[in-house]
Amino acid sequence: MGFEIKRFQGDVDEELICPICSGVLEDPLQAPTCEHAFCRACITEWISRQPTCPVDRQAVTACQLRPVPRILRNLLSRLCTSCDNAPHGCNAVLKLDSLASHLVECEFNPKRPMSCEAGCGLVIPKDELAEHNCVRELRALIATQQGKLTDFQQELAEQRLTINEHKRELALLKEFMRAMRVSNPTMRALADQMEREEVVRWANSLARARVTRWGGMISTPDDALQVMMIKRSLSESGCPPHIIDDLMENCHERRWPPGLCSLETRQNNRRLYEKYVCKRVPGKQAVLVLQCDNTHVDEHMMVEPGLVMIFAHGIE
Amino acid sequence: MANIAAKRIKREFKEVMKSEEVAGGDIKLELVNDCWTELQGEIAGPPDTPYEGGTFLLEIKVPETYPFNPPKIRFMTKIWHPNVSSATGAICLDILKDQWAAALTLRTVLLSIQALLSAAEPNDPQDAVVAKQYRENPQLFNMTARHWTNIYAGGPTSVWEFNQKVQRLLDMGIDEHQARVALSTYDWELERATEQLFC
Ligand SMILES: [Zn+2]
Numbered sequence: 342m343g344f345e346i347k348r349f350q351g352d353v354d355e356e357l358i359c360p361i362c363s364g365v366l367e368d369p370l371q372a373p374t375c376e377h378a379f380c381r382a383c384i385t386e387w388i389s390r391q392p393t394c395p396v397d398r399q400a401v402t403a404c405q406l407r408p409v410p411r412i413l414r415n416l417l418s419r420l421c422t423s424c425d426n427a428p429h430g431c432n433a434v435l436k437l438d439s440l441a442s443h444l445v446e447c448e449f450n451p452k453r454p455m456s457c458e459a460g461c462g463l464v465i466p467k468d469e470l471a472e473h474n475c476v477r478e479l480r481a482l483i484a485t486q487q488g489k490l491t492d493f494q495q496e497l498a499e500q501r502l503t504i505n506e507h508k509r510e511l512a513l514l515k516e517f518m519r520a521m522r523v524s525n526p527t528m529r530a531l532a533d534q535m536e537r538e539e540v541v542r543w544a545n546s547l548a549r550a551r552v553t554r555w556g557g558m559i560s561t562p563d564d565a566l567q568v569m570m571i572k573r574s575l576s577e578s579g580c581p582p583h584i585i586d587d588l589m590e591n592c593h594e595r596r597w598p599p600g601l602c603s604l605e606t607r608q609n610n611r612r613l614y615e616k617y618v619c620k621r622v623p624g625k626q627a628v629l630v631l632q633c634d635n636t637h638v639d640e641h642m643m644v645e646p647g648l649v650m651i652f653a654h655g656i657e
Numbered sequence: 658m659a660n661i662a663a664k665r666i667k668r669e670f671k672e673v674m675k676s677e678e679v680a681g682g683d684i685k686l687e688l689v690n691d692c693w694t695e696l697q698g699e700i701a702g703p704p705d706t707p708y709e710g711g712t713f714l715l716e717i718k719v720p721e722t723y724p725f726n727p728p729k730i731r732f733m734t735k736i737w738h739p740n741v742s743s744a745t746g747a748i749c750l751d752i753l754k755d756q757w758a759a760a761l762t763l764r765t766v767l768l769s770i771q772a773l774l775s776a777a778e779p780n781d782p783q784d785a786v787v788a789k790q791y792r793e794n795p796q797l798f799n800m801t802a803r804h805w806t807n808i809y810a811g812g813p814t815s816v817w818e819f820n821q822k823v824q825r826l827l828d829m830g831i832d833e834h835q836a837r838v839a840l841s842t843y844d845w846e847l848e849r850a851t852e853q854l855f856c
Pocket residue numbers: 342343359360361362363364366367379380383
């Protein structure tokens with residue numbers, strides 16, 4: 342839709358007026374043969390109703406519309422107009438082709454986003470600043486947040502319900518599998534095989550770790566803190582659930598094999614440490630020495646399903 | 658009302674006011690409300706037609722979607738013409754329907770309606786009864802149109818014979834306009850008109 346003709350200085354040539362909206366042509370297009378010109382928005386709207394030229398009713402389709410000649414565009418771009426925000430105090434007089442860039446930065450734009458200096462810091466259109474009330478706006482904000490919170494809580498409750506259902510089903514399933522294993526030797530072999538493969542798959546997914554200072558080993562870690570953190574990290578890395586509790590037990594020297602279970606034996610076997618294939622416990626100063634990775638290690642240096650060694654430092 | 662429609666109508670109103678047709682008393686235009694959605698037009702009956710000397714009022718309603726849709730225009734002054742309904746004033750004119758073009762203006766539309774009074778289109782009638790008379794009995798049609806112009810549009814030619822016949826029906830207690838419609842419809846044969854009115 343074209344520009345209000347009253348905004349222009351002096352007379353505007355009839356040729357630059359859109360016959361549809363009677364404003365000064367905005368982004369004009371012309372019909373192919375008769376060359377009648379219209380604003381893009383105006384002619385598009387008209388052609389969507391009937392495919393004719395609105396002046397002489399010659400057949401025209403949307404894809405036949407062409408840009409207007411350069412001379413017409415030049416005439417248009419040289420017209421001098423007032424700013425859209427003239428009613429709000431802007432006195433700028435602009436060439437039509439620089440109007441768009443002026444509007445972006447015109448400080449009289451009543452909708453220019455301003456941030457509230459009175460305390461709330463919300464960004465609001467300039468013309469709403471006078472009516473703006475921080476407390477009211479923030480209350481409204483709190484109300485919407487509260488609404489969202491209620492929605493989330495409800496969703497959470499529903500999820501909990503579903504999770505509980507799944508837990509019950511899972512427990513039943515486990516029970517059933519256990520019964521199958523006990524009653525059927527083939528099933529037992531199969532299940533053991535599956536569990537072993539799962540451990541190998543997980544072991545292969547972990548990065549190799551290098552211990553630079555075996556002396557930093559903590560043989561009696563604090564259960565509550567260190568062990569729980571390690572457990573979470575293992576769980577997140579995909580540790581098969583049937584070995585995780587055993588692994589956690591094997592963090593402490595009381596469960597370590599004869600070759601490791603006291604300071605004295607450890608000092609005697611120190612040279613064997615280098616044989617261990619160690620894996621990273623992601624994000625922790627700890628390594629996993631899994632039995633499946635260390636079949637080459639002497640029996641008195643290994644336990645099922647593997648060892649967890651926590652260090653004060655020195656893991657790469 | 659949509660910005661574009663109001664903008665157009667304001668401009669067209671000014672265009673009509675400045676036109677030579679207004680200066681010459683051919684057409685007139687007035688605003689009915691100040692939101693530019695309703696206007697009243699006035700056209701003079703063209704010379705050398707049965708409508709000569711009459712003044713015809715038009716109701717003009719501007720739709721929200723103007724100028725993408727035509728204005729809705731009807732005669733408020735009763736008129737006997739093949740392309741205008743003698744009952745409702747509805748006009749059958751292509752540019753007010755499928756031949757509407759967005760570049761047409763109130764001025765061009767009023768002039769087109771005036772031109773329609775000079776050159777009827779009996780093959781595209783709005784009023785079948787009038788059109789039939791126009792084709793089959795042009796002289797009687799002319800007299801009837803002139804009579805209606807005299808009675809409803811202030812035209813100069815009074816048709817004594819027709820006035821008498823209307824008076825006869827009035828005396829029987831018939832409403833005046835009803836009487837005139839019946840007589841005009843039955844080619845001013847008093848007997849047939851009476852028969853139709855009392856059946
Ligand atoms: Zn336009």
